[in-house]
Amino acid sequence: MFTHKKELQFHAKPERPDPVYAKKLQEILGGQFGEISVAMQYLFQGWNTRGNEKYKDLIMDTGAEEIGHVEMIATMIARLLDKAAVKDQEEAAKDPVIGSIMGDMNPQHAIVNGLGAAPKDANGNPWNADYIVSSGNLLADMRANVNAESQGRLQVARLYEMTEDRGVREMLSFLLARDTMHQNQWIAAIRELEEKEGVVAPSTVPPEWEATEFSHQLINFSEGEESAQLDWMGKEAPDGKAKFEYASKPVAHAEKPKLEPAPPYVHDTPPHDQK
Amino acid sequence: MFTHKKELQFHAKPERPDPVYAKKLQEILGGQFGEISVAMQYLFQGWNTRGNEKYKDLIMDTGAEEIGHVEMIATMIARLLDKAAVKDQEEAAKDPVIGSIMGDMNPQHAIVNGLGAAPKDANGNPWNADYIVSSGNLLADMRANVNAESQGRLQVARLYEMTEDRGVREMLSFLLARDTMHQNQWIAAIRELEEKEGVVAPSTVPPEWEATEFSHQLINFSEGEESAQLDWMGKEAPDGKAKFEYASKPVAHAEKPKLEPAPPYVHDTPPHDQK
Amino acid sequence: MFTHKKELQFHAKPERPDPVYAKKLQEILGGQFGEISVAMQYLFQGWNTRGNEKYKDLIMDTGAEEIGHVEMIATMIARLLDKAAVKDQEEAAKDPVIGSIMGDMNPQHAIVNGLGAAPKDANGNPWNADYIVSSGNLLADMRANVNAESQGRLQVARLYEMTEDRGVREMLSFLLARDTMHQNQWIAAIRELEEKEGVVAPSTVPPEWEATEFSHQLINFSEGEESAQLDWMGKEAPDGKAKFEYASKPVAHAEKPKLEPAPPYVHDTPPHDQK
Amino acid sequence: MFTHKKELQFHAKPERPDPVYAKKLQEILGGQFGEISVAMQYLFQGWNTRGNEKYKDLIMDTGAEEIGHVEMIATMIARLLDKAAVKDQEEAAKDPVIGSIMGDMNPQHAIVNGLGAAPKDANGNPWNADYIVSSGNLLADMRANVNAESQGRLQVARLYEMTEDRGVREMLSFLLARDTMHQNQWIAAIRELEEKEGVVAPSTVPPEWEATEFSHQLINFSEGEESAQLDWMGKEAPDGKAKFEYASKPVAHAEKPKLEPAPPYVHDTPPHDQK
């Protein structure tokens, strides 16, 4: 059960409106690695956790916080859109500053959302649940989480470069910090889990299921051997089970496949053309 | 530039057709973490790599291999669909074994693809590019890669449980092994990069951009303090910059937001209703 | 800012697992009118509200509650999936009860989510933000809300018919009640707003913008005049500005359009084929 | 069965080309509440109507008309794109008026559609069937319809503000009028149905299915009691069954959920990590 407090977790007030920047900021609201993604990813992981109450709680702590981040960015976007001029473009274009800015705002911010934020990315693609991961396997999902926080923090840093507005930058400085924390915590979790389970997820696959002769071999599918020069090549692999080996020549272990002819009732290519 | 060899990298021949299993196997072909996803993710990362030829080559080696895995699974699916009976369902349902199987196959395998594989997941959702990550930041992307290989190997393990067919299992044993290798190699890469850069991605954010007082704090947004009992809580965080601290009570650092009234030309709620 | 309480708002415990029903129940979790949709719709409407603090609060009260409903249904689905058998289908099909049930579960519940809920609908389509409405106009959005609660409650009623499980039905009885409340409250809001503004949204369009001779006319585009027999036909329209009139014959008020030829630099049909 | 008349229902001729406005106008052609949406929504509702021939006819009258509106807007967009210059951007940018306009047109209008309209929205997202509603329940669907016409008319009003072109405005004045009519007719229908059925959809749910103690209660999930001050709070609810009551403190009626451990064959978190 969730309750809402009207005060924001952190400041979300720009120095002045900037509808073009509002369009860009949508990326970390409703993009692939925006705040909606991490909120939903953590909530679903938490709700689906079977056992391990400590990690379930950690995930829910973080998930609930992220809904508040969605709120902060949505509020910021609404303010960046304040009084955005929405009028005849050709007229506006006579003033290059106004013209350039007006043309570049997201037209749906005015037409669809009435100067409000939308759960969409910087190109206007709607957020969708394909962005998130909830597998039931804690180690695998912690990796999804550190991935999401890494990509997310990278995007915040790039957006920080794109504005001089002190109010916007203040909010982004908070998001950078929280993404630092979240990377730290998921990495700490991964280290603890790897210590117990080993590094290869899932750790429950019995060795006899696996063609282990292929488990530590880099195969040179892209001509040229630069990758053989990597420092860790030839050394023990992270799973501690063997050394990395380098296979210069890709080998085809199976024959050329030849499919059975199609039965007539599927109306594939007729027999005379199958020859 | 890519060239194709008709022999398969590994065997992809089931003992006998099984159209219901073909539907399930689609997940690791065209699902969020299927082989198309890793192939496309690695290829785009490789093409976009600026500098670091060793890692570029490693990524391209792996990307090119994965196209061959798409080929193996597509071939397996086509064979699992061999001679799938496609006829009146009610008639078939009189034999419960046939009826159950027929009903459960993916209808598009027959209607749309003529007993062939499709770039779709186990529920028939088409593959889309929102599944992949290519950010230009090597550490961040290596994390995306270890995430993808962890989720992917987990799904292969689950699919292994769902069949007794020795031919299918043989192919899956190869995929398990390659996913082991790929997890190993991306983890090795992450370790090398973290050693040089530090663990928080991107590592190029100057400290003065970040509200560092929030960079190591777990905030208890989900009532109950189980997460405070985690072994690593209170200890040094992976970035080595501070200890994890635990904040029992979430604090709102900003005021309740109040947005400006909408200008009349956007036809939001009229003034008398805004009060 | 949002905080989470681990206790559920209401019971979400089935009498016994039922993976096939779990698949169906996904509709009111992650479908077009599922709980994710109403939660996100209300939160975005609330965050974007400019003025009218009473309605903003009402919307936020309801939005925060809905996240808790997502949680209840996700929990119920995880329990319906408890110990779902996931094995060789043909083997299972020999027992028609098990075979039929196993075949009909959502394969991603096992392969992708490890027996957990997903933000998807009953056919496995991922939730997406195209399902929601946040326009900045309060009257228009209240109509979106009563629409969502009507469709949502209708789906809950249908799902109630599809199970005999007393635990599931208990949860659905709560959702039916809350959807009753939410329909009631949005209707009350609409009535209040219509009284102040009039019934046609947006109410701020000046009459001279509108070709008002077409504002009260039903045009008989589908041959046959059954619709002319509607009780309210010929009577005063809800906006009180005129009576409904019935136009038996559709009239074309404009000429047949003829587009300019394409300029050569777009490589449309070449001139000789444009004739 | 449908027949086409080449004359347009109303004028669709701009004073002069304006490719930037063409991009914006796409919203009411192929956006969430564009004309394709209402056309498809009404046609599917009509085709699926079981009984009630008067309403079926009303719905089909309106659905057939809306295809003609799609035609008008598509024609307008093609004309707004007439002779759109499509050339080297940097060259063009030297003239700020031309540069701004060229940069802001939808690039697919030139590259993909050869200066023609597309079934997409103002950001180029393709129209999809998730935008529409056809539930089989007449009252519920009438609410979907008044929602669609309210959002649609709001967008037309905003687009009217964004142009000074008299030809475009003439077409929009017609669309405003038809949306007025359609709001009026769906509201009249709702009133008639509510009078017969009651206001809560679907009206066929027996009271014993519903936890009616929760059917009239506003729960204060967003701290602060502004919503308690709404005029209608405490008064009889629209369904006439009880007064609205206000619950200041959200109550959790169920225990904290604890899921069963995952069976080993799904390879979720292994037992030692579940603790």
Added chain:
Amino acid sequence: MFTHKKELQFHAKPERPDPVYAKKLQEILGGQFGEISVAMQYLFQGWNTRGNEKYKDLIMDTGAEEIGHVEMIATMIARLLDKAAVKDQEEAAKDPVIGSIMGDMNPQHAIVNGLGAAPKDANGNPWNADYIVSSGNLLADMRANVNAESQGRLQVARLYEMTEDRGVREMLSFLLARDTMHQNQWIAAIRELEEKEGVVAPSTVPPEWEATEFSHQLINFSEGEESAQLDWMGKEAPDGKAKFEYASKPVAHAEKPKLEPAPPYVHDTPPHDQK
């Protein structure tokens, strides 16, 4: 402008309900090559035609007819769903015939659409505008049309195999015939246009834009030379400009690309990792 006639163009009445077949039939209603696709494709092509009134008329004749086909199939699906039992699955599964059938129907047909058709495909994916083609180039679009009618007729043939219901087959026999006509007409159009323009679309590309030394060469990118044995290999190509030639060995005409290092403000891989 479009008008509707309530009589159907052709019969759409099954002998008896069959909800499982209803699910499959959705493919030719709302799938990639279903009737919605051809209707929308032809209408947009017609509306965007610049000049050539004869072809514009042909396209509009066909587009308007296709809306009537959508109507026929939607009606058929509603009837196949008549009285579909929608109840507890486990109970039903005791009768293998009923159980198998119930489990295999599209759950959204009951939960979302109230036993009506939906604009979706056989796996429940919503129709979307990415399925259609309208390029402004008549020859190119005629090829899109013959493609659509070929895939569409193939799917109708496969669906014909999957039922014994005489009512369904009667409707399909009509659709097969109309798809024959439409293939014939688009092929006739292509032949006429190719005769005037030549076979390579668009025909307006000046030869000096094209690296013509690569315009007639098959390059053997897939090892093995079976394709060199094709009857037409070595003979004059359809464009009449040269003979087909066969290049046994793929040649790389450009160097290995090396991208510039990323500027620091995008926070890609930092300099020490770029080496």
Added chain:
Amino acid sequence: MFTHKKELQFHAKPERPDPVYAKKLQEILGGQFGEISVAMQYLFQGWNTRGNEKYKDLIMDTGAEEIGHVEMIATMIARLLDKAAVKDQEEAAKDPVIGSIMGDMNPQHAIVNGLGAAPKDANGNPWNADYIVSSGNLLADMRANVNAESQGRLQVARLYEMTEDRGVREMLSFLLARDTMHQNQWIAAIRELEEKEGVVAPSTVPPEWEATEFSHQLINFSEGEESAQLDWMGKEAPDGKAKFEYASKPVAHAEKPKLEPAPPYVHDTPPHDQK
């Protein structure tokens, strides 16, 4: 199995960066008819081919080549983005040339991809598998292929018009040539197959399945008889089975459909409203 050669098939080096053009060029990388589409379409067709090794090889030759085209365009886009300025827009807008260009670049190129290419179209829509066709029927699929190459070459020609950069144009001249070849080869294949099978796909439908009285009739659904004047009207149809005939008046061959009332358990419109 696929191997990669680091040298490009052809040059992909612009004279100078142009981030706005990079956005447009995305269309032929990740759009509906971009290189990813043809690569995936041919690979899936090849993998699913049952019999006919010559055509399978031809398809695989072409599919493998197309992955190399994806590579060329991705490389070109990364170079067009070299050192793209990514900073405060309002500041930049003071210089109209820079301002216009910066505003028009795809914001995700900087925020998400770190100045790299993405598998998306010119409006930022992610590539998805609904763009491709693989039906199992060779004649039908060859038509899909000639369609794809026609639309693709048309888009390349339009993009050629939009730049003066000699490096970009050089790459496009190669793509124009390869699209010429691919149109030629698929047309040659179609001609060979049509000669053996006849022109109507699939050719395996027995005549008694088809209501052949409707197989050669153009029905005048769009009022006005321009289409009757087409040169080929009245002449023998391409299938050689009859002459094209022209039906001036559309005829409804079936009665007005009336659906059965809905059973109460689906909670459609209640009985009193069904009347």
